Amino acid sequence: MCGVVGIVGKQPVNQALYDGLTMLQHRGQNAAGIMTIDGYNLRLRKGNGLVRDVFHTRHMRRLSGNIGIGHVRYPTAGSSSSAEAQPFYVNSPFGIAMAHNGNLTNSNELQQSLFETAKRHINTASDSEVLLNIFAHEIMRENQMHLSADDMFAAVSRVHQQVKGAYAVVAMVIGHGMVAFRDPFGIRPLAIGKRETSQGTEYMVASESVAIDGTGFTFMRDVEPGEAVYITEEGELFSRQCAENPVHIPCIFEYVYFARPDSFIDGVSVYASRINMGRKLGEKIKKEYKNLDIDVIIPIPETACDIALEISRVLDKPYRQGFVKNRYIGRTFIMPGQTQRRKSVRRKLNAIGSEFKGKNVLLVDDSIVRGTTSEQIIEMAREAGANKVYFASAAPEIRFPNVYGIDMPSANELIGYGREVDEISQLIKADALIYQDLDDLIWSAQVENSNLKQFESSVFSGHYVTGDIDQTYLDRLHAARNDSKQEEQEQEESNLALYNEAD
Numbered sequence: 001m002c003g004v005v006g007i008v009g010k011q012p013v014n015q016a017l018y019d020g021l022t023m024l025q026h027r028g029q030n031a032a033g034i035m036t037i038d039g040y041n042l043r044l045r046k047g048n049g050l051v052r053d054v055f056h057t058r059h060m061r062r063l064s065g066n067i068g069i070g071h072v073r074y075p076t077a078g079s080s081s082s083a084e085a086q087p088f089y090v091n092s093p094f095g096i097a098m099a100h101n102g103n104l105t106n107s108n109e110l111q112q113s114l115f116e117t118a119k120r121h122i123n124t125a126s127d128s129e130v131l132l133n134i135f136a137h138e139i140m141r142e143n144q145m146h147l148s149a150d151d152m153f154a155a156v157s158r159v160h161q162q163v164k165g166a167y168a169v170v171a172m173v174i175g176h177g178m179v180a181f182r183d184p185f186g187i188r189p190l191a192i193g194k195r196e197t198s199q200g201t202e203y204m205v206a207s208e209s210v211a212i213d214g215t216g217f218t219f220m221r222d223v224e225p226g227e228a229v230y231i232t233e234e235g236e237l238f239s240r241q242c243a244e245n246p247v248h249i250p251c252i253f254e255y256v257y258f259a260r261p262d263s264f265i266d267g268v269s270v271y272a273s274r275i276n277m278g279r280k281l282g283e284k285i286k287k288e289y290k291n292l293d294i295d296v297i298i299p300i301p302e303t304a305c306d307i308a309l310e311i312s313r314v315l316d317k318p319y320r321q322g323f324v325k326n327r328y329i330g331r332t333f334i335m336p337g338q339t340q341r342r343k344s345v346r347r348k349l350n351a352i353g354s355e356f357k358g359k360n361v362l363l364v365d366d367s368i369v370r371g372t373t374s375e376q377i378i379e380m381a382r383e384a385g386a387n388k389v390y391f392a393s394a395a396p397e398i399r400f401p402n403v404y405g406i407d408m409p410s411a412n413e414l415i416g417y418g419r420e421v422d423e424i425s426q427l428i429k430a431d432a433l434i435y436q437d438l439d440d441l442i443w444s445a446q447v448e449n450s451n452l453k454q455f456e457s458s459v460f461s462g463h464y465v466t467g468d469i470d471q472t473y474l475d476r477l478h479a480a481r482n483d484s485k486q487e488e489q490e491q492e493e494s495n496l497a498l499y500n501e502a503d
């Protein structure tokens with residue numbers, strides 16, 4: 001789940017892009033990048049690391065210009081090499097830069113057809129570089145020296161016709177302006193805001209509303225599924241629906257885990273949806289698990305805290321912060337590589353013994369994916385002297401891979417794959433394990449915006465909304481991206497960087 005941001009301003013945009021990226025840091029902690037347009041030049045800084053580590057004063061000075069885009073990356077294709085950090089750039093036509101959140105499901109086929117029909121070479125294994133080249137090729141086909149808004153939208157329409165999967169995109173075209181678009185299902189989020197200045201209106205597009213609020217812009221609206229927004233260099237805004245049959249099916253996992261609670265996505269407050277998840281899960285425990293003699297509710301920080309607080313209210317049991325989170329360690333789930341993820345749990349979380357000693361504790365997490373966190377946390381609770389350790393998950397059993405921008409490529413790396421709840425409970429060594437029901441999870445988000453009729457919830461149901469995912473695809477994905485394969489790839493792909501900037 002990467003984060004994207006783009007600004008067309010009336011003054012230098014480097015600092016606002018940087019600030020926006022820090023507010024999207026929870027979406028990607030592997031690499032960061034900013035590209036700006038200054039006249040007819042593009043300026044770039046990108047690399048592996050957190051925003052604060054990638055950009056130093058000397059880089060910020062170089063990022064001059066009033067238009068720019070930025071990206072924080074959590075890899076779901078290719079490797080975590082800096083060669084695949086974003087934004088990506090292609091020199092023709094005009095000079096185009098792009099930042100992408102999501103994952104394409106037909107990127108291999110597109111890469112091949114780009115080579116055969118357009119003689120375009122893709123140098124990395126990143127699906128985002130493919131998407132940029134498809135967009136560039138479609139702009140080329142407009143065959144204009146200066147593109148009108150109609151030309152830009154025609155190019156985006158043809159992108160929608162070819163590309164499958166999830167994509168929320170910001171792009172810049174030199175001499176023109178910024179284009180942002182969202183796939184026809186609106187799987188990944190994208191919002192737009194504005195800021196009035198004495199020189200005129202500035203616009204910002206970002207993955208989450210928190211980046212818009214936090215930089216002094218005012219949230220205007222979400223970009224619609226299939227819609228494209230074009231803001232010219234002069235600051236004129238155009239928008240158009242570019243998909244033939246858009247159907248809004250946003251990703252439910254944004255609400256469960258990815259997004260910040262203070263964001264609104266597609267009219268739903270992420271915080272409110274998490275409170276609702278806690279309420280439903282609390283009610284289920286109250287009704288179906290009367291025999292559990294729970295003394296205390298303890299969240300697994302950080303994402304589960306709001307959920308656990310509401311469970312404690314419903315069950316009328318005390319809520320205690322039994323685990324302290326080391327704030328200098330990042331989110332474990334979005335780290336590349338299982339070895340790193342396993343090691344990080346103990347470094348990140350530490351128990352406060354007095355909250356566990358002799359007590360029956362209910363630990364609450366937002367989700368159990370590989371089981372890396374839950375297994376180690378339960379062990380820590382026992383070591384801290386807990387009597388009984390019960391575990392509740394605000395998301396149902398995760399049993400299927402994700403192909404739309406969450407790095408869960410292999411079913412057999414998921415602890416819920418092919419296992420009943422009892423077996424999972426035994427594996428993580430819980431005294432009881434309670435999962436949310438899928439209908440209740442969906443209700444938790446939908447009740448905040450009744451216009452949303454469906455949610456992308458393939459990891460729970462195995463139903464993939466783009467209609468192009470079959471077992472052959474999933475087998476190929478597993479072969480390409482299982483944990484050991486990814487570790488091999490890291491070595492090979494770290495040498496692919498073509499950009500050549502001083503550090």
Ligand SMILES: O=P(O)(O)OC[C@H]1O[C@H](OP(=O)(O)OP(=O)(O)O)[C@H](O)[C@@H]1O
Pocket residue numbers: 257300301302303304330331332333334365366367368369370371372373374
């Ligand atoms: O079953 P697993 O494979 O361990 O994945 C699930 C865990 O990973 C996430 O936490 P993370 O540490 O990434 O971030 P957080 O601090 O926002 O909770 C999520 O909140 C769960 O705790």
Ligand SMILES: NC(=O)CC[C@H](N)C(=O)O
Pocket residue numbers: 001002003073074075076077078084100101102103104126127128405406
């Ligand atoms: N999580 C994402 O949105 C990833 C974007 C893109 N697929 C990449 O791997 O860089």
Ligand SMILES: [Mg+2]
Pocket residue numbers: 300301302303304365366373
């Ligand atoms: Mg967590």
